[in-house]
Amino acid sequence: MNPRISLCICTYNRPVDLDKCLSSVYAAHPRPNEVIVSDDSADAQPAQAVVARYPGVIYQRGPSQGLGANRNACLRAVTQDYVLFIDDDVCVEPDFFARAVSVLASLPERTIVTGYELNHRSEPVCKVTPHNPDFWGFQHVLPLGDYHALVINSTFFPAALFESIKFDEKLRYGSDEIDVARHAISCGYRIQYSEDLYVHHYPSPVNRDEYQSYTEASRLYATFKAYWHYEKAIVKSSIFLLLAPPKLCLALVRRTGFRGCYAAFKSTSLALRYIMTP
Template sequence: MASIDICVCTFRRPFLAETLRSIARLDRGGHGVRVIVADNDEQPSARKLVADIAQELPVPVRYVHAPAANICIARNACLDAVDADYVAFVDDDEVVSAGWLMALLHTAGPDGPDAVLGPVRANYRADAPDWMVRGDFHSTFPVFVDGTIRTGYTCNVLIRWRAPFRSLRFDLRLGRTGGEDTDFFYRLRALGGSIGYAPGAWVDEPVSAERATMAWLVRRRLRFGQTHGMLLTGSPLKSLPVVAAKAAYCCLMTGLTLFSPVQRRRNWLRAMLHMGVAGGILRIRQAEHYGQTNG
């Protein structure tokens, strides 16, 4: 039987109670499970909520106060507290499915990938734009490049916590701008780690009104692109002409699909991604998104 520490970083989000209750309903398959909650607020605002919910959970819960308003501080506090064979991360605005953990463990297996990603299913409000629901712009899936997953995310992941990966920590410089998870998994692969995918390891994430806008999606794509641009190795400036060509092509396709509410927005967001990559290559300063009480 394996031991698993499930880590949840939180910042002033009452929905954390629903996340923890969903973990209580997990099929644990006889494995040893513990929950670590890292509170990233300046004041320990989540302490009472965690203490109250912990009484309902059939697994131990550890609360860690990890201020302030830098997601990497909270994630690193979780990693410092881990004492298990595996570490899992989910967000404090998600609900895990009953079979989530077992699906991740099944894919990991005794000799499987060192990190396993699961899908995040967006749950839209009744007043969300029709084009957004039909295009499903908020769900999260791994990106395969030539059949390989090159990086990952922390909203649904299981990591085999052994050397040399136990030395990994999240880069504090990215803790307010974002992209810290992309950077983390690039470094995991640089250490020889592999990343797999468990399509049955579902978590659900409600899309708030603040996120159900095109402006939010544009900011997100720009940030993704900037992170990838910053992490390019070799001579990244040589990639600029290719990146510019891709952005121009996506802009052209946006015009050609003008009468398709879903496709034109999808093409425009791809253009924003490539523009973000260019910004990352040129080291344009990223906007700070974390440490806010909304979105």
């Protein structure tokens, strides 16, 4: 029997992008066995109107607590063997799921398979592949052996993984995919890369300013969490916590002037709040 796929789309105030996304999914053959849209939008009506044009899509209101919480809301509705999360500004090609089924059919147990995305933010289009994190949590290290990162828009997770882990709901935006990758590896899963799996990402400007306020705090928190919780490396996590905030401050000052100090302070304070909150 072919692997069965649940497609989860988290959306937030982007009905036009969502329509393009679902149109590409419904042009695919075969389609996913299940399509779930979880909507964090302030006004539900535009997204509901879009979803109504695509028979069989499961629509639900999201918890409006950020991307991590919305992904978990999707997971509560999943009933199939594998789970794919794509953003609402992503499109797939007609044979994407056919290629995915072929790859998934030969996967060993406890394996996550990830591909890449073609990012259309600017020309030329940028091919974004998984890069492992460096000490500071930036995903800059080209994997020469094991993969410790993934590109979530082209990643198929065994649904069984989410019986033991969930997305960290403190991560409203940013670093959620590296955190779930590290968590899965700590639970005995491995990540396999496939050149056959890719999607097109058309980054929407909607929500970007709001998202930007969380990005650095998420990186600081997720990296500390990886060293402290997954690796159990007390010295490493302590060194990171001591050095990462001043490094961030220096980087932001160089980029934006002295107002970067305030931005670094805000990000560090938010990261520390995440760390201290059970």
